[in-house]
Amino acid sequence: MNPTRRQFFGTTAALAGMAVAPGLLLTEIRQANSETQASSKVRWGMLVDTTRCVQGCTACVSACNTENGLSGRIGPDDSQWIRKIELKEKTTGRALSLPVMCQHCAEPPCVDVCPTGASFKRADGIVLVDRHLCIGCRYCMMACPYKARSFVHEPLHDQKPDVPRGQGCVESCTLCVQRVDRGEGPACVEACKAEGREALLFGDVNDPNSAISRRMREAGAKQIRADLQLDTGVRYQGI
Amino acid sequence: MRLLAALALIATLAVPAGVLAGVDKPVLEKASKGPCIAPPEVMRREHPDILKHQRMITVHEGVVGAKVSLEKCVACHASKTTGSVAASPQDFCESCHAYAGVRLDCFECHASRPGR
Numbered sequence: 001m002n003p004t005r006r007q008f009f010g011t012t013a014a015l016a017g018m019a020v021a022p023g024l025l026l027t028e029i030r031q032a033n034s035e036t037q038a039s040s041k042v043r044w045g046m047l048v049d050t051t052r053c054v055q056g057c058t059a060c061v062s063a064c065n066t067e068n069g070l071s072g073r074i075g076p077d078d079s080q081w082i083r084k085i086e087l088k089e090k091t092t093g094r095a096l097s098l099p100v101m102c103q104h105c106a107e108p109p110c111v112d113v114c115p116t117g118a119s120f121k122r123a124d125g126i127v128l129v130d131r132h133l134c135i136g137c138r139y140c141m142m143a144c145p146y147k148a149r150s151f152v153h154e155p156l157h158d159q160k161p162d163v164p165r166g167q168g169c170v171e172s173c174t175l176c177v178q179r180v181d182r183g184e185g186p187a188c189v190e191a192c193k194a195e196g197r198e199a200l201l202f203g204d205v206n207d208p209n210s211a212i213s214r215r216m217r218e219a220g221a222k223q224i225r226a227d228l229q230l231d232t233g234v235r236y237q238g239i
Numbered sequence: 240m241r242l243l244a245a246l247a248l249i250a251t252l253a254v255p256a257g258v259l260a261g262v263d264k265p266v267l268e269k270a271s272k273g274p275c276i277a278p279p280e281v282m283r284r285e286h287p288d289i290l291k292h293q294r295m296i297t298v299h300e301g302v303v304g305a306k307v308s309l310e311k312c313v314a315c316h317a318s319k320t321t322g323s324v325a326a327s328p329q330d331f332c333e334s335c336h337a338y339a340g341v342r343l344d345c346f347e348c349h350a351s352r353p354g355r
Contacts, residue, residue, distance in 0.1 A: 038301025122301050130298045131348055159350050161310050166348030181303045 036181070043106075043125040044175055045205035045233040046189070047212050047221055048098055052199035055097040058084055060200065063191030064101075067176055069160040079150035079165075081173040082188060087239075096239065099188065099200070102127060102148040102173035103224065104233030110140035110149065119170075125233050126175050134169040141170060145225050148172045175202075175233075205233065265335040270315040276306055286312075290345075309345065314353040325351040 064082045065072040074080055082101040088094070108127045110119045118133035119140045129140075129149075141149045149172040152165060159165050162178040176186035184190075189200040203212030215221075221235035275282055277289075293307040316324050316331040324332040325346045332351075336343040 035302050035304040037303075120299060122299070124301065126301075128298070132294055132298070155347065158352075159348065161313070161350040161352075161354030164348040164350070169348070177301070181301060 038122045038124040038126070038181075040123040041206065042204045043206040043233065044180060045104070045125070045203065045212060045235065046175070046186070047201040047215055048234065048236045049199045049201070049219075050096050050098045050236055050238040052197050053097050053099065054197060054199075055086060055095065057097075057195065057197070059191040059195045059197075060084075060099050060188035063187040064173070064176075067160075067179070067187035068163045068174075069158070069165065077153045079152060079171060081148075081150070081171070098236060098239065100146060100148070100224070101188075101234065102144075102175075103146050103230070104173075104175060106231035106233070108230065109143040109145065109228075113139040113143040115139065122177075124180075126177055126180070127172075128174055128177065129170055129172065131164065131166060131169040131171075136168040136170065138170060144172075145228055145230075262338065265338040266329045267335065268316070268318055268329070268331055270331075271317070271319070272315045275315070309349055310354070313349075313351060317351075317353050322353075323351045 061082050061084060062072070064070065068081060070079050070081060082099050085098055085100050087096040087098070089096075104121075104125055104127050106121075106125065108119070108121055110127065111121055114120075115137060116133045116135055118130045118135070119127070120130060121127050136151065138151055141147075141151060149170050151170050152167050155167045156165055163174075165171055176184075176188075179186060185202040186200075189202045192198060192200040201212050201215060203210040205213055205216070207213060208217075215237070216235060219237050221237055222239055223230070223232045223235060224239075277285070282289075289307055290309060290312075293305060294309075296302045297305060297308075313324050318324070318327070318330045321327045321330055324330050325343060326333075328334060328337060330351075332343055332346075
């Protein structure tokens, strides 16, 4: 590109920036920050060790409710971001208890069906709903094979400052994105550790040396409904 | 008589409706902390665009620690009496939005009170 052409594009871009917010150039806003951004080098995942998960323990569920400001009610109109599922193999009688939440698929069906782009996958693999764009059509709820999403039916009050939620939008587990962005692990993982069970392990599955990658390599990690080939970020050990 | 009536009518029409209805000017409580990210005249006109632009960056790209943040707006502008920016008609966001007749729906989802 010759210099005059490049100059032209430069000026046009600068003018476009000014048109959006004169006096406060948006490009300037971005450059002036010492900010961090979700990176595609990382893929956040979770490993659930079902052999350590105990029937009747709901520490992860309570921690999720507290962290994200959910009511904790489990009626058909209430939001549940994480559920404890009890399984029993009929022939052997082997009982299992495991938490099920948004599986943070690499190929999320909820994103495929969303008509507005509200359902999306972040660069680091976390599947989220942009409530600014969500129109509450609930296609994603029908598309999700894990029944992981909830719809907010009633107006909400006193939401958490870092977990905005509201009526008319679909929501689900965010892997506690607000905590992850601060460099912490999800609330459920912390709660499970505090209970002394450590059935939940959170980490970067792209990094072969991370604790989660090593455990997945050594102990194996299955996907629920692996036949759907969604490449889930949440995996289970011992199912 | 007709002339008088006409004059009276003109006089009535000449008075702006706002004065008759007694619409109060918005109460702008002083922010609790230091200077804003931009001068008041810029913020008054541009804050919706600035916030709208930032929300895409924050939500979709996962950018943390940005200069523009609704949470920070609330932290500085929450009223000393109600502790909120939109709980009472005198609160910072609410008073101006009521005056301008623009529906304020940010706080249907976002907290209108500062966090910890």
